[in-house]
Amino acid sequence: MCNWGLTEVQSSAVHIQALYPADGILPGSSFKLQLLVINLASVPGGQLVNTPTAQSRGRYMPFTMTPYKYLNFLLVCLLTVTHTACGQAQNQTIGNTKADSIKIYRQLFWDSLPQPVGYVNDYENIYNDKEEEVLDSLIMNFEKRTTIQIAVITFDTTMTTKDSLDALTLRFGNIWGVGQKGKDNGVTIGISKGYRRMRIQNGYGIEKVLTDDETKQLIDKVFIPSFRDAKYFEGTFNGLLALMNILEQRYK
Numbered sequence: 001m002c003n004w005g006l007t008e009v010q011s012s013a014v015h016i017q018a019l020y021p022a023d024g025i026l027p028g029s030s031f032k033l034q035l036l037v038i039n040l041a042s043v044p045g046g047q048l049v050n051t052p053t054a055q056s057r058g059r060y061m062p063f064t065m066t067p068y069k070y071l072n073f074l075l076v077c078l079l080t081v082t083h084t085a086c087g088q089a090q091n092q093t094i095g096n097t098k099a100d101s102i103k104i105y106r107q108l109f110w111d112s113l114p115q116p117v118g119y120v121n122d123y124e125n126i127y128n129d130k131e132e133e134v135l136d137s138l139i140m141n142f143e144k145r146t147t148i149q150i151a152v153i154t155f156d157t158t159m160t161t162k163d164s165l166d167a168l169t170l171r172f173g174n175i176w177g178v179g180q181k182g183k184d185n186g187v188t189i190g191i192s193k194g195y196r197r198m199r200i201q202n203g204y205g206i207e208k209v210l211t212d213d214e215t216k217q218l219i220d221k222v223f224i225p226s227f228r229d230a231k232y233f234e235g236t237f238n239g240l241l242a243l244m245n246i247l248e249q250r251y252k
Helices: 030-042 067-088 094-111 129-146 162-176 212-228 232-250
Strands: 120-122 149-154 186-192 197-202
Touching: 094 162, 120 129, 129 149, 129 232, 149 162, 149 232, 162 186, 162 197, 186 232, 197 212, 212 232
Parallel strands: 120 149, 149 186
Antiparallel strands: 186 197
């Protein structure tokens, strides 16, 4: 992970397996929350995937629910759980209730990730529609040339804590199956404007041709300088071009 103002980055070879802790549930509401999460799999108009399957690995899964619709549905779920929890803990302060609600929302998001709508999934709305189309087309054409899959995901701060950004980026890459099956040649890029941080998770097939230090240099010298000036599309576009140039020369 890299902070806009820092240069520290963790090894992309570290694969975090632990699930997001469920320690933010209000007393007496865990059972209702569990039922709610289970029922997310039968959302009208869209199937939400919780675990990777042999069929989904190595390709992007088809979608029937846009990020906007998904997040609105998740918000309704959050309000339902929050209302129940508040009725059981009336003596809690408003500040504590709000903090607990955010924890519940993050747990729901972690347990029931939305399906991808393409190569770029902008949950933080840092790109306009045209910019998103340009980035998506750039990555799609790159995959056609090289078979390498790249996913760009932006995260709102309500979706994760700052310290869990790495784990969430990795989880998206694993659940969505970024990379061709048998090649593990995927790159998952997680960006958070709110936290001023980003993370690049390389698949094992990519780690053979792109070192952790080189990945760090790409982030520090290409992505982040533009991000510091709030030029998120420019930074992402130029960062992808630099990344693709290296991979296209080395990956066979």
